[in-house]
Amino acid sequence: MLKYINLARQFPAYYISLIDKQLATFVNEKEMPICEDVIYETNEGKSVWKETRKYLEKQSTLPPF
Numbered sequence: 001m002l003k004y005i006n007l008a009r010q011f012p013a014y015y016i017s018l019i020d021k022q023l024a025t026f027v028n029e030k031e032m033p034i035c036e037d038v039i040y041e042t043n044e045g046k047s048v049w050k051e052t053r054k055y056l057e058k059q060s061t062l063p064p065f
Helices: 002-010 012-025 046-058
Strands: 031-035 038-041
Touching: 002 012, 012 031, 012 046
Parallel strands: none
Antiparallel strands: 031 038
């Protein structure tokens, strides 16, 4: 987990691109496919992805832990 936290700290723009790809796959406000026959139903919905994206846009590059 720390590896991914450090990646987000060092390369926030990379995670923005991942979030954008996931946002494009939502089939409605709460569901998105995670593979061919599986739909992931979120509790929070797209709004959390959008909120996270906005946060990362403001985030400056940080050193790893």
